Amino acid sequence: xxxxxxxxxxxxxxxxxxxxxxxxxxxxxxxxxxxxxxxxxxxxxxxxxxxxxxxxxxxxxxxxxxxxxxxxxxxxxxxxxxxxxxxxxxxxxxxxxxxxxxxxxxxxxxxxxxxxxxxxxxxxxxxxxxxxxxxxxxxxxxxxxxxxxxxxxxxxxxxxxxxxxxxxxxxxxxxxxxxxxxxxxxxxxxxxxxxxxxxxxxxxxxxxxxxxxxxxxxxxxxxxxxxxxxxxxxxxxxxxxxxxxxxxxxxxxxxxxxxxxxxxxxxxxxxxxxxxxxxxxxxxxxxxxxxxxxxxxxxxxxxxxxxxxxxxxxxxxxxxxxxxxxxxxxxxxxxxxxxxxxxxxxxxxxxxxxxxxxxxx
Amino acid sequence: xxxxxxxxxxxxxxxxxxxxxxxxxxxxxxxxxxxxxxxxxxxxxxxxxxxxxxxxxxxxxxxxxxxxxxxxxxxxxxxxxxxxxxxxxxxxxxxxxxxxxxxxxxxxxxxxxxxxxxxxxxxxxxxxxxxxxxxxxxxxxxxxxxxxxxxxxxxxxxxxxxxxxxxxxxxxxxxxxxxxxxxxxxxxxxxxxxxxxxxxxxxxxxxxxxxxxxxxxxxxxxxxxxxxxxxxxxxxxxxxxxxxxxxxxxxxx
Numbered sequence: 001x002x003x004x005x006x007x008x009x010x011x012x013x014x015x016x017x018x019x020x021x022x023x024x025x026x027x028x029x030x031x032x033x034x035x036x037x038x039x040x041x042x043x044x045x046x047x048x049x050x051x052x053x054x055x056x057x058x059x060x061x062x063x064x065x066x067x068x069x070x071x072x073x074x075x076x077x078x079x080x081x082x083x084x085x086x087x088x089x090x091x092x093x094x095x096x097x098x099x100x101x102x103x104x105x106x107x108x109x110x111x112x113x114x115x116x117x118x119x120x121x122x123x124x125x126x127x128x129x130x131x132x133x134x135x136x137x138x139x140x141x142x143x144x145x146x147x148x149x150x151x152x153x154x155x156x157x158x159x160x161x162x163x164x165x166x167x168x169x170x171x172x173x174x175x176x177x178x179x180x181x182x183x184x185x186x187x188x189x190x191x192x193x194x195x196x197x198x199x200x201x202x203x204x205x206x207x208x209x210x211x212x213x214x215x216x217x218x219x220x221x222x223x224x225x226x227x228x229x230x231x232x233x234x235x236x237x238x239x240x241x242x243x244x245x246x247x248x249x250x251x252x253x254x255x256x257x258x259x260x261x262x263x264x265x266x267x268x269x270x271x272x273x274x275x276x277x278x279x280x281x282x283x284x285x286x287x288x289x290x291x292x293x294x295x296x297x298x299x300x301x302x303x304x305x306x307x308x309x310x311x312x313x314x315x316x317x318x319x320x321x322x323x324x325x326x327x328x329x330x331x332x333x334x335x336x337x338x339x340x341x342x343x344x345x346x347x348x349x350x351x352x353x354x355x356x357x358x359x360x361x
Numbered sequence: 362x363x364x365x366x367x368x369x370x371x372x373x374x375x376x377x378x379x380x381x382x383x384x385x386x387x388x389x390x391x392x393x394x395x396x397x398x399x400x401x402x403x404x405x406x407x408x409x410x411x412x413x414x415x416x417x418x419x420x421x422x423x424x425x426x427x428x429x430x431x432x433x434x435x436x437x438x439x440x441x442x443x444x445x446x447x448x449x450x451x452x453x454x455x456x457x458x459x460x461x462x463x464x465x466x467x468x469x470x471x472x473x474x475x476x477x478x479x480x481x482x483x484x485x486x487x488x489x490x491x492x493x494x495x496x497x498x499x500x501x502x503x504x505x506x507x508x509x510x511x512x513x514x515x516x517x518x519x520x521x522x523x524x525x526x527x528x529x530x531x532x533x534x535x536x537x538x539x540x541x542x543x544x545x546x547x548x549x550x551x552x553x554x555x556x557x558x559x560x561x562x563x564x565x566x567x568x569x570x571x572x573x574x575x576x577x578x579x580x581x582x583x584x585x586x587x588x589x590x591x592x593x594x595x596x597x598x599x600x601x602x603x604x605x606x607x608x609x610x611x612x613x614x
Contacts, residue, residue, distance in 0.1 A: 147450050148379050151379075151385075152379075154472040154474060154475075155382065155386055155473065155474075156388075158476055159385065159389025159475040160389075161475075161476075162393060162475050163392050178474070212568070213560070217589050219586075221589070230577075233579050
């Protein structure tokens with residue numbers, strides 16, 4: 001009988017929950033009056049045959065208190081379903097069967113449950129991976145779909161300007177088209193970056209990153225935005241390095257620097273500083289220009305929030321700084337800002353030397 | 362805008378699968394005195410290039426069919442000396458590097474301004490038409506002079522003392538002025554192919570070199586970083602208009 005039970009239990013479709021089928025199977029093969037099984041993980045009861053109303057409560061108690069008893073008077077056989085020492089459910093049979101057989105039935109059910117949960121987890125992970133892949137594909141095609149018309153608009157408007165022969169008004173209008181197309185293109189890039197970072201599980205790809213050249217790259221990529229400023233870089237030493245996700249750190253610093261380029265007074269100095277602390281490296285970008293009211297220090301990092309002080313000065317979507325925050329948090333780090341008219345506005349990001357999830361060597 | 366008398370128009374082969382991009386480029390380039398031939402497919406570009414000579418090719422990197430990269434490699438084999446400029450999008454740094462290492466002369470990031478595009482086309486054509494210089498011929502860009510025969514470098518007439526490797530980097534970049542040189546290419550040229558990936562090594566030397574040749578090393582005028590791709594030695598560091606560097610573009614307020 002046990003062999004038949006094992007044989008049939010292993011034939012179940014691993015994608016469906018085996019509880020109801022196991023209850024029916026136990027009842028049929030061992031010829032008991034009724035069988036009920038409790039899956040603690042899902043908090044579900046599967047029954048076969050006639051059962052009293054509070055059978056779920058009884059099963060929960062068996063699982064909780066580890067009651068494994070056979071009651072001759074009522075004919076109730078109680079067993080805890082265990083994987084190793086861990087209770088994963090309970091079984092209740094009404095009828096006659098030996099202690100050993102009851103123990104074996106409980107073990108087989110426990111193994112079948114475990115097998116089902118392993119499959120379910122695997123397909124959940126697979127589903128998440130597929131969803132993530134879909135998101136990336138959608139975002140990439142969206143990026144492509146936006147870039148094409150923007151490229152055409154910019155090529156055409158700058159082409160008109162290059163051909164010459166326009167009246168001053170026409171030239172003004174053409175440069176307006178040009179300027180706005182550029183802005184739309186920047187907004188698109190930024191929104192797409194945020195959307196990518198919004199992915200449910202942002203897992204940083206940790207590698208050793210040399211900071212000085214990375215700052216060079218970020219500055220070079222923002223040459224246009226920073227052209228009206230002098231930028232000073234202060235490093236503890238030329239070889240400072242950090243274990244972190246390169247692209248996230250790039251996104252963070254790009255955001256801070258781009259922000260400084262927008263809100264700093266033209267011709268002032270923007271200072272990028274890197275400070276080594278015992279457990280973290282603190283990056284900061286200081287600019288002189290419009291200040292942020294103290295009441296906005298926290299909220300300015302929230303998505304879509306734009307400080308009242310900023311709204312009137314520069315175009316923005318209010319997503320940029322949320323990128324910086326998310327990038328820092330993904331490393332187990334944090335961001336903050338300090339701002340006053342005398343010292344200027346400084347955005348900070350502290351990233352731990354050993355990001356979360358990385359074991360020390 | 363017509364061509365200077367006695368010169369023929371620059372012949373451009375335009376390869377992009379987006380009809381609107383081709384149209385915008387074709388109309389504006391023709392109006393500016395270029396002569397354009399266009400196609401939407403790499404396969405067709407290869408056929409055209411077999412029967413017709415071009416001064417420059419604008420080649421989109423993302424296209425259906427054999428795509429931009431394969432087209433690049435086959436075009437290179439077909440016409441080794443024709444400059445090929447790749448049209449790419451931002452965030453595709455890996456593509457840019459691959460294209461440059463696969464023989465592209467330069468890349469233009471979409472969306473681009475026509476002025477930048479024209480400047481890059483002209484610069485690539487000029488370089489291709491310049492007769493090959495003798496290895497020992499003196500080099501001079503802005504205030505920097507190099508006498509390769511004696512490995513001497515000076516800035517505004519003042520000698521600049523460089524280490525052997527610093528000199529090699531400077532010489533390589535100056536002989537490729539105006540072109541994006543990937544980190545890998547520069548490492549291979551100066552140290553050998555086994556050093557292809559020693560990025561930090563290269564960056565240390567470049568930092569030292571900048572301290573010696575730049576007025577403000579954190580805001581270089583000569584030895585520019587091409588973000589996430591490599592370096593580019595400015596062809597004309599003090600040009601006020603139509604230079605190749607995005608920094609020369611108007612700041613939009």
